[in-house]
Amino acid sequence: MRQSSAFILALRLVFSCIGCVHADDQSQNSTILNSNLLGDYDRCEQKCWEEHRDAAYEPVQVKINCDEVEDFKCLPWEYNVESIQREYGDVDEEDYNVLCALRSWEKAGCRRAAQECKNSPNIKRCCDDRWYIPYESGPLYNGYLAGCAPEYVLKSHDSPEHKDENCDGVEDIISKMEFTSGLGAEIDYRLLGRRKAEKRVCTFRSLTL
Incomplete structure (x- = not known):
């Protein structure tokens, strides 16, 4: 499943603070941040987290192809850097790990749908009724439900309903x-x-x- 560098950037913006570039990243345009000093980066990141840490995650209605998700294999970064960057563009190890985590949850969702939930009258509850799902609302849960319940429209107040056990x-x-x-x-x-x-x-x- 080929993904553009724009897709990786979108993941990065979801999982990290937007608009702050690392001070030691000389490849970034200095106009993004007035100074590449570490202190400026820290202040920018802190301000961003203060503004966004309490904001609810806004889900995206994602359409995925379960056959392509199933075929995705996460490669060891240290041995495959060049081939990974040829496929996904200018990504680092953290970006790739995020992609791998997302793909693993999409795959889990697709398998859950095929094995248990395809004809369930309460599709979200069936998808949630698994021994382990993402702990809270966010991109991983969003991806999991995209695989398990592709027609379900995930709303901002939806959250994982963790399986009750004896x-x-x-x-x-x-x-x-x-x-x-x-x-x-x-x-x-x-x-x-x-x-x-x-x-x-x-x-x-x-x-x-």
Whole structure:
């Protein structure tokens, strides 16, 4: 699935602070930032985060091709820099990791739709009813639902509805997450923290019954 450098730029703007370039990036036009001094960059970034950190993520109605998503393979950056940049333009390792994360969630959504949710009367609830989904609204959840529920229009107030589990199920989910992390996959430790808190409640209840 060929993507232009404009697509990577769009991802970068979603995941990072807009308009501030790194002080050590001499390839950027100095008119973007009046000075390439590190202090100027830090102030610009801080101002940006203060303005946007509490803003709700605005979802985009994305159309994806599940066959092309399935074919996407994330390559080790250090051995494939030149071929990756030929394909995607002027990207760095962080940009590429973002793309890989997004593609992995799109792929998970496509598989969930095919295996469980294609004819579900409540498509979003079916998509959310998985042992692990993105912790909060954002580009990854947006991409996941684009794969799982392509006709669902994601609204700004929509958020992931995490699977409710009994105490035995929580233990199983924690084991899956820790095993997945041990294999080197990225997991959201906020969700792992939530599940561990649920486990502590289960343990407390078992001791007090």
